Structure formats: C-alpha cells, structure tokens
Amino acid sequence: MTKEVLIEAVDVVVEFGEHRVLNGLTLTIHAGEVVCLIGGSGSGKTTCLRAMLGLVTPVSGSIKVLGVDLVRADEAARVQVARHMGMLFQHSALLGGLTTEENVALPLIQRGDLSPALIRSLARTRLAQVGLGDAVTNYPRELSGGMQKRAALARAVVHEPRLLFCDEPSSGLDPATVVAIDELMVRMRDDIGAALAVVTHHPASVKRIADRVVLLRQGRVAADGSVAEVRALGDPWIDGFFSEDTAPPTRGQSVAEALGLTPAPPQVA
C-alpha cells in the first residue's frame, strides 16, 4: 500500500541575497518514515528544513505540506498546518522566560481548546517520558545541553504532530546522550506515528534511525534511498561519511581546470 505523502517539495529555489542555497530541490516525505538529510556544510540541509516549515520563502517552486502549498497559502492556512508540525531546533530554542513545563505547554495552549488542567497534565507526562519529570519548574538556563534537547523534543511532540523536524539533534552532545536522543526520537515517532525529517552529521545516528537517506549537494538532492542503497552508489562523499571518518569535503573544480588545463590523473599510492 502506498503511504500518504506528507511533504512534496518540487523545484524549490531559495536565495539569500546573491547566494542560491536551494537550487531546484525536489523531495517527498511519506507518513511514518524517518528521513535523514545529510550533506556537506552549505549543502542546504537546514534551509531545506526551514523551507518545509515555512520559515523561509522560496524564490520559486512549490512546497506542499499536508496538501497545503506553503508558498502560496495565507497566514491562517499556515497556522493550521503549523499545528501538525513540530521542530527540534539545533540549539533547543526553549523560551528563556518560561519554565520547562510552560515551554512544553505552549503548543497545547496554542490549540485553544484544552483546559489548563489537561494542558498541565499532558506537558508533565511528556516531560516525564523524556526523563525530565523532576525538572518541570526549572528554567532552560538551569538545564544541561542534553536536558534542554530532551525538553525541546518534548515540546516538539507534545501536540502529537504528523511531521517532526530535527535540526542536528545530536550536535554538542556526548555519545551516550546522542544515543538516548536517537532512541527518544524513534520512540516518539512510534508513539505518535509522525514522519521524521532529521538533519544530522552523525553516521551512527543515520544507521540507527533512518528509513531513508537523502544526500544534498549544492542545494539539490544528489542521492535518495535506504542506507544500503545510497552506500551502494559508490559516491566518495557517502563512503567517507559512513566510514565514520571525517566526511571528505565536496570536491568541485580543481585549479588546473579553472585555468583551462587538462588535469593530471590521480596518483595511485
């Protein structure tokens, strides 16, 4: 059976000034799947997420989220779509003036149809689920980096979104916490049945959680498939990424080519 398409991005172009970040990106995300976006620095991964969230307006192309074209939708339609989306930001982005519980309660308050008692109970349950049952009255500044990430994850899923976006959820965390966050994300996915789009630089995380891997290069999709499928492509960048060594920089034109010379063949060691 074909899975429902939640996101359909077609020929998306995003520019910041003269710099083109997304260059005709076409990508589809289906219900319930975990899609890991990988690629070198500046390949457009985070901008891709932000465009799908409606935080960045493309110059051209269309992004349909739950059937609504975010590029052309009015504010009311965007707000409706936002109710079905959750985002775990790279630096957590918890509101500093609110306690952990108040942060997690925000998306529920935004619904406007839940009683304060139920909101409080739901927020506390999610916080307990991510292991922060004792930190409900703490402010974000009183939490460690890993705890902030977990609180942000609780906030991202508390309203049971159909789409969960995670921007480098494991950045700045120790390996044990990375595994814990990965497990939490997958458990949340199983729990609420959401599709996950995760930007990550951690090959181990990709192997652990990904149903699909999408490689972005120069603002467009360069490879798309399961971990086994993309590894079978023989792309040097993907090979380097999954060998868990430092990912090689994306090679473009050499100086010889830029000067109009025929480059020398690579030396065999």
Added chain:
Amino acid sequence: MADEVVVAGPTNLHTLDGAKVLLEQGRAALIHGRALVVDLSGCGAIGSNGAAALLSLRHTADSHSLSLTVRGVTADQLRELSELPAPQMHGEGAEHDNSLYVYLGSIAEDVVEQCVDFLSLMADTFYWSAQRLLRRGPWRQGQFVREAIAIGNEGLPIVAVVSLLVGLVTAFQAADQLRQFGASIFIANLVGLGVLREMGPLITAILIAGRSGSAMAAELGTMAVEEEIDALRVMGIDPVPYLVVPKAFATVVGVPALTMLANLFGVLGGFIIAVGYLDLAPDAFFTQLNGALVPWDLLTGMIKSVLFAAVIVSVGCHFGLRLRGGAEDVGRAATNAVVASLFLIILVDGIYVTIETVIT
C-alpha cells in the same frame, strides 16, 4: 594594443613574494594586451600562493573579457594544480563593485526595507493591541505586569533625579535674567510651562529609550539569534501579539506615568531655586504657577508621552525582531534602537509642536 603579452612566472612562485610579483606583472600586462600568456617553465613548485595568483589573474581576465593561457606547465606542476580545489570566485570572495552609486544604492535599499518593516510592525502592533482591547486574541497578563514593573519601577529613580536636576538647572539659568528685570516671580511660569509641555515628556522618553528600548531590542534580538522567534512561528504563535503587545501596553502605561513623576520633580527643582535663590515666598510661587497653567498644558505633555512610548516600543522591537546574525549583532541592535528612538522622538516632538502651534 598588443595581441599577446607573455609573462614569465618567477622562480619563487610558491612564496607570497613570488605570487605578488606574478600578479603585479600579469595585471600590468592585461592593461596593455588583449591576451595574457603566463609561462611557468621557469618556475619550480607553485603552491597555494602561486595557484591563488593564477586564479586571481584568471578572474581579472574573465571580468574584462580578456584571454589567459598558462603554458610551459611541467608534469609536477600540473599534478599540483590538479590536486588543489579551486575556490568560488563569485559571491563573497569576488571583487565587489565599490562605486559610490552602488554604495548609496545599497544604503537606500536598506533604509526602504527598514521603513517598510518598521511600518508593518507598527501596523501589526496596533492591530493586535486593538484586538486585545476588544478582548480578542492572546493575552499574557503576567508578562504585561513584569514589563510594566521593569519600565515603571526600575525607571523611577533615574527619571526623578534627572527631572529634579533639569528643573533646578533651567530655573538657575533663568533666575539672574529674570531678577535683572524684576520679574523673578515669572520663574513659576517658565518652569511650569517648560516642564509640563516639553521637558518632562522629553526627558522621560529619552531615559526610557536608553534604558528600556535598548533592553527590548537586546531581548528580542537574543531570542532571534537563539531561534526562539522561529520556534514560536513553528508553533503557530505570532511573535507580535505574544511578545510585542505586552511590551507596547506596558510602555504606553509606564511612560506617561513616569512623565507625571518627571513633571512633579521638574517643578520641584524650579520651586527650590525660586525659594532658595530668588527668595520668593512658597505660596507666591504656587499662586503664580496656578495662574500660568491650564489643563491643556498637562494634557498636551501626556499626549506627547504616549506618542513617545509608541516610538520607543516600536523601534526597540523592530531592531530586535529583524536581527540576523550572532551575539555581537545584539549589541549593535540595542545601540541602533537607542539612536533611532532618540531621532524619532525629537522628530515626533517637532512635528507635534508645529501642528499644535498651527491649530491653536
């Protein structure tokens, strides 16, 4: 103009000095010829310095539609050049057009963009404030109280002290002049009208712009840098009613209240000089003051203070919300907010006084 100019690469091309020599010779040659040939046969290693010089010449030649040929390349040199990745020469690394027109154009573009953003924020704030008064839309009462305390309570001592000093100094400066003409009693008119109509609202607005306007820009700017504003948008929460409107209500309530206080202390400063320096009787001062002032003098100052409050909150929030960049930009946003607020406060004051004078 020669068709082809040949430049021999220096033997030390791999050093900074060698790269500099090649670049200078190559650029000079490009002025005199349509085609430049760089002969590398006399060079040893090229290195990243030599490669950078060659690429720079390539870029210069391309931008002037001239041709560049590299010849005499040895096998080792070719291997070296093949292994070095070429940087992007367009975008940030490219030579920008630094002409005055481009500079002025970019300033004009930025000013127009800022004005549109600012007016849009003012309209949004007005709309959501009106919605709140009609008891629609979200309302953060706790936040309003916190903001009002921050503006009113914490601004109270500085406004009181500065207003007292300004009242003292103004009266002091005028005292001798008035005494020479036997008009000492008119010190009450001078201080009363000057403080209530002008000095009280203006001094309060300037102090609150420096204190609270900059704090608003820094707070919202930090939230923007930390992606908290984006987080709100993702949750479907409009930052204007959620963050700006409580600040707007608190400022519009707080600034006029502080202006009343500033009026009181400003007049007190004048009273101290009148009694202590000009030897006027206290009841004579207040009788004269009572005769000099009409209710409109107080009201016009209050109207101004509300307008100044709107300027302070709009400018502070505008510079905070539109911040892009890092932590160092937060300080810049706060400074810009204060400078822009002060300019607009004086401008609004000037326009208001002109209109008031024409009407009355």
